[in-house]
Amino acid sequence: ERYRLKQEMILGIGGIRLLQAIGFSVRQYHMNEGHSALLALELLRRYAYPSEDLRAGESPYDLPRVRELCCFTTHTPVEAGHDRFDYRLVYEVMKPAVDDGVLRQLAGKDNLNMTRLALNLSEYVNGVAKRHAEVSRSMFPGYQVHAITNGVHPFTWVCDSFSKLFDLHVPSWCHEPELLVRADCCIPDQSIWDAHQQAKLELIGKVAALTSVRLDPEVLTLGFARRMTAYKRPDLLFTDINRLKVLAQGYPLQIVLAGKAHPLDEGGKQLIAALHKHMQDLSGVIPIAYLPNYDLDIARSLVSGVDVWLNTPLRPLEASGTSGMKATFNGVPNLSVLDGWWIEGCIEGVTGWAVGNSDDAGTGQDVESLYDKLEHKVLPLYYQDRTGWIAVMKAAISKNASFFNSHRMMRRYATEAYIR
Structure with a gap:
């Protein structure tokens, strides 16, 4: 689990920083499955409001802007495809630069659910076939899951x-x-x-x-x-x-x-x-x-x-x-x-x-x-x-x-x- 979390840190956080370092201006981040969802935390850090501009009860992050930048495709209803990490491990390995209360609100109260994080920080969410979208809506009630059926080259x-x-x-x-x-x-x-x-x-x-x-x-x-x-x-x-x-x-x-x-x-x-x-x-x-x-x-x-x-x-x-x-x-x-x-x-x-x-x-x-x-x-x-x-x-x-x-x-x- 520790190794898996490190992999997903490299994919999500490392990936977005790499693209920025080599000069890409990205207008849309497409997360395929939740494995790259930590990129959304990096975007939250990037789009944090200055503390002096915040009023009591306001979100410290520009959530609408982050969601506008992200879309998410869920690829499987199989449980093994949806990664979850214990928060003790998360704080030990990556020390998230995101408010703990906000993180738990977006990614789950008891553990960091990568699929839940991606769902909550994406403006557009889809499954990979019509039936799969129906199944996903039943798995994740309250989220609008569209359907774009896969195709091959x-x-x-x-x-x-x-x-x-x-x-x-x-x-x-x-x-x-x-x-x-x-x-x-x-x-x-x-x-x-x-x-x-x-x-x-x-x-x-x-x-x-x-x-x-x-x-x-x-x-x-x-x-x-x-x-x-x-x-x-x-x-x-x-x-x-x-x-x-x-x-x-x-x-x-x-x-x-x-x-x-x-x-x-x-x-x-x-x-x-x-x-x-x-x-x-x-x-x-x-x-x-x-x-x-x-x-x-x-x-x-x-x-x-x-x-x-x-x-x-x-x-x-x-x-x-x-x-x-x-x-x-x-x-x-x-x-x-x-x-x-x-x-x-x-x-x-x-x-x-x-x-x-x-x-x-x-x-x-x-x-x-x-x-x-x-x-x-x-x-x-x-x-x-x-x-x-x-x-x-x-x-x-x-x-x-x-x-x-x-x-x-x-x-x-x-x-x-x-x-x-």
Whole structure:
């Protein structure tokens, strides 16, 4: 905790002093999560009124000015993402140059709550998806929490084959990704399929190089890759091994997994071990690869090379999620729990498929929904209706990628958070 506090002092207080020292004139400070919230205390110190100008009962700081300079984005409803520090530690380590009564009023009576501090000293506050904003308003009653849904950077996440395809049929897509809305009418079906198969072959080559698993380019491939932790439920797909075996007997299926656990997340490490056990249980029935040393390069190969992107978080803990957005830029539809961005992006059977509903459904309902969608919707469409499958791929691009991109996201921040 002491080390963490020192880190956040360097980020918040050190960061604002560094920018000032090198000559930046900052008109807006954007705090992403509460980790940088100590910058607001530095601003309070900077905008303190001279003591001789104060009257009894007045705030010693220009709070409206500090709030005008700050906006705050909360990124997670998970408790571990909201740092709290004991005031004894705070005064021992940093000796705040802010009145103790004011500090406790802004950051919490019993401990320094970084999220609370950011909320109280920001004029504009937002969550990273519509549902996440609703959850945040219930977590922090009394605060107005807006919604700006996340987006991903097109050029970073589009694979080479689709980049060339978009260059040919949707010029300027990289700078104006909203033009991808034309994908469903302006790109030939065969070109979409060929671009995807090229990306799939590249992923299969990477899997072969990194593991002993040999995948078949003609078999539907599910992809799941992210930080391995309990609320992401990476093991949900493997809840009923016998049911999976039955599915694979009807329609061939293969799976590619990747992801790391936080060094201190013992539960996450146990999940990785459990996934490897499931791989052994399904050996000879469903080929499964777990790619080591998950990084950006592997992530890019996965979101472009699999046929379906799987995401199974525990509601309502997925604030947004962005891996599924990255997949849509490569024509890969999502099969996901309705949480985070997918509540907004899912048009059932058009852009992909929902697992369960948007309520707080239990794990049992989600498991049954997942298997039902695979058995009755996803697998039959892939193997029996190539034209219908490509239509879903095109819709993922035209209806998801054209909207869930960083360009749209940044326009929203500029017009709503930065220029008020």
